[in-house]
Amino acid sequence: MEFKLPDLGEGITEGEVLKWMVKEGDQVTEDQPLVEVMTDKVNVQIPSPRSGRVSKIMAKEGDMAKVGQTILVIDEGGAGSVVSAAPAPAAPTPAPVAPQPVMVQPQPQGTPGIVIATPATRRLARELNVDISAVAGTGSQGRITDDDVRRASGQHVEAASAPAVVQATGTAVQAPATTVQASAASYSSREELVPLRGLRKIIAERMVKSQATAAQVTHVDEVDVTELVMLREALQVTAEKRGVHLTYLPFIVKSLVPALREFPYLNASLDDQSGNIILKKYYNIGIATDTEQGLVVPVIRDVDTKDIFELGSEIDRLSEKARKGALTLDEVRGSTFTITNVGAIGGLFATPIINYPEVAILGLHKIAKRPVVHEGRVEVRDSTYLSLTFDHRVADGAYAARFTTRIIETLQDTRKLLAAVL
Numbered sequence: 001m002e003f004k005l006p007d008l009g010e011g012i013t014e015g016e017v018l019k020w021m022v023k024e025g026d027q028v029t030e031d032q033p034l035v036e037v038m039t040d041k042v043n044v045q046i047p048s049p050r051s052g053r054v055s056k057i058m059a060k061e062g063d064m065a066k067v068g069q070t071i072l073v074i075d076e077g078g079a080g081s082v083v084s085a086a087p088a089p090a091a092p093t094p095a096p097v098a099p100q101p102v103m104v105q106p107q108p109q110g111t112p113g114i115v116i117a118t119p120a121t122r123r124l125a126r127e128l129n130v131d132i133s134a135v136a137g138t139g140s141q142g143r144i145t146d147d148d149v150r151r152a153s154g155q156h157v158e159a160a161s162a163p164a165v166v167q168a169t170g171t172a173v174q175a176p177a178t179t180v181q182a183s184a185a186s187y188s189s190r191e192e193l194v195p196l197r198g199l200r201k202i203i204a205e206r207m208v209k210s211q212a213t214a215a216q217v218t219h220v221d222e223v224d225v226t227e228l229v230m231l232r233e234a235l236q237v238t239a240e241k242r243g244v245h246l247t248y249l250p251f252i253v254k255s256l257v258p259a260l261r262e263f264p265y266l267n268a269s270l271d272d273q274s275g276n277i278i279l280k281k282y283y284n285i286g287i288a289t290d291t292e293q294g295l296v297v298p299v300i301r302d303v304d305t306k307d308i309f310e311l312g313s314e315i316d317r318l319s320e321k322a323r324k325g326a327l328t329l330d331e332v333r334g335s336t337f338t339i340t341n342v343g344a345i346g347g348l349f350a351t352p353i354i355n356y357p358e359v360a361i362l363g364l365h366k367i368a369k370r371p372v373v374h375e376g377r378v379e380v381r382d383s384t385y386l387s388l389t390f391d392h393r394v395a396d397g398a399y400a401a402r403f404t405t406r407i408i409e410t411l412q413d414t415r416k417l418l419a420a421v422l
Contacts, residue, residue, distance in 0.1 A: 001050055003072040005065045008039055008329075014066045015039045017059045018198060026054045034072065037065070038198055043325065052076040062197050064122050116143045123205070128153040199294040210356040213272070215392040218351040219400045223408045224374070225367055226381040231417060235308070242309050249341060250311035251411070252364060253285050254421040257304045259406040260337060265395045266360040266403055267336045277394055286335030286355055287315060289322040296322045297355055299335040308421045343367060349385040359394045362407075363387035 005015065015037035022034055031047045038044075052074040059071040116137055124146055125132040135152045137144035196204060210216075228251055239246035260267040264279045271278060283304045286297040298318035303311060321327050338355040341364040352363040367384045374381055386407065390400045410416045 001052065001074045001076055002070040003034070003049070003074055005037070005067050005069050005071055006046065007067050008037075008044060012039045012067065014064050015044070016197065016201070017061050017063050017065055017071065018043065019061060020057060021045075022054050022057075024054050024057055028052060028054060028074065038202065044329075048074065050074055050076055062195060121146050121149060123201075125149045125152075199296070203294050206356060207353050210354050213356060214270075214354050214359075216354055216389055217392045217397065217400070218387055218389045219397065219404055220349050220385055220387045221401075221404050221408060222383055222385055224372060224381055224383050224412050226383075227414045227417065228411050229367070229382045231414060231421075239309060239312060242313075244309050244312040245316055246308065246312045247315070248343075248367070249287070249315055249339070249364075250308040251417070251421055252339060252341075252362075252407075253287075253300065253303050253311055253315075254308060255407050255410040255417070256285065256337065256339075256362070257283055258410060258416075258420060259403055262406055263395075263399060263403040265399065266390060268359045268394060269336075269357040270359065270391065270394055280336040282336065284334050284336045286338035286358075287318065288338060288340035288352075288355070288361075289319050291323050291325070293325060296327065296332065297335065297338060298322050298327055298331050299333065301334070337361070339364060343384065349387045351387060352389050354389055354391060360388060360390040360400070360403075363389070 008015065016039075017035060018038045019036040020034070021036065022028055022032075028034065028048045029051045030049065033045045034048050036043055036045050054072060055075040056073040057071070058073065059065045059069070065071050116139075121144055122132060124130075125135070128149060130149050130152045132144060132149065135144050135148050138148055139145045225248075228248065232246060232248060232251065236246055260283060264281075265277065267283065268277055268279045270276075282302060284299050284301045285303050286299050288295055288297050298321070300306075300311065300314050300318065306314070318327070318331060321331065335355065335358065338358060338361045340352045340361060342350060343364050343366045346366055349365050350363055352361045354361050363386065365385045365387070367382050369380050370383045371378055372381050372383055373379075386404055388400055388404050395403075410420055
């Protein structure tokens with residue numbers, strides 16, 4: 001039985017094989033977890049659809065597998081068949097820490113329907129819009145190299161090629177064919193090669209796609225949050241009675257709602273294929289969350305219908321699931337606008353990258369006491385910076401500046417703030 005990567009939904013077309021839970025020769029039972037796959041959304045454990053013996057594993061850990069691609073063969077003791085398993089209903093599991101470099105073992109040459117290429121080469125093919133299945137491999141045992149992909153795309157390729165294997169920290173690693181200087185002398189015992197894989201690779205691909213797609217500009221402004229600090233302190237007792245850890249984030253989330261209603265082109269996405277700007281009439285806010293595995297963005301839905309205590313509870317719940325790597329697909333999809341909060345870490349301000357395919361992202365920064373002019377006098381007050389990165393294809397600078405000003409007006413006025421948050 002050929003076990004094919006199943007359709008995982010949400011338009012997902014491929015996934016990275018993170019971890020095999022079985023090995024060739026193992027006996028497996030129906031519904032036993034076989035493999036953990038990372039998509040651009042979440043990690044999914046896929047169970048076995050049949051009982052039998054694992055006769056061949058067709059995809060290595062770190063490989064990108066397409067939906068419908070055979071990744072494993074199970075011997076049921078009878079005639080072979082083709083099965084595409086359904087993904088496990090259980091909650092996704094955390095992505096593993098990136099392992100040390102391992103030897104890349106190419107599959108036998110001439111295996112029908114099998115593309116022999118490293119994940120890096122596959123990624124290069126995607127970036128250059130090359131159909132890797134149509135590329136003739138010139139590497140060892142028919143392996144498709146980076147040079148092969150570049151030639152297929154029409155790029156000029158130098159004649160020299162790199163050695164097949166280099167030594168790094170005592171471990172053999174398959175070297176990219178185009179890295180002319182990637183010889184044994186290029187690395188030493190004081191250097192370590194860590195494969196770009198798992199969540200880190202997905203983040204890298206998303207960031208590059210976002211930068212390559214949108215015309216990104218960042219607008220920065222300062223906001224006096226003295227009233228916000230006082231209001232949060234006043235509501236702490238109520239929050240504690242409800243078992244809510246009340247941070248500043250729920251207040252910021254609520255202050256976005258009137259601003260996004262007034263400036264709908266920032267609660268939107270741009271469909272490049274149809275040429276349409278899609279204005280969203282709902283407010284699902286993504287919260288960029290730092291985890292040990294990397295940055296993930298759980299989504300709080302319909303924030304306009306929740307008060308700050310409900311938002312605080314939801315933020316706590318999703319943040320905890322994010323740190324455990326237990327977010328479901330539904331909890332990371334459908335955001336219309338994203339917030340990234342680096343205030344607890346420090347720094348003056350940053351220029352965040354838009355969470356594709358959204359139009360804007362708001363960066364929150366450290367609240368600190370600073371001398372400011374207030375009602376004609378210099379006073380020491382609580383202030384911070386807001387940095388709004390937006391897609392200049394959809395919104396102009398003046399539009400983005402007015403949007404930021406609208407948020408600031410809400411945060412600086414107790415009456416507007418109370419009206420927004422409760």
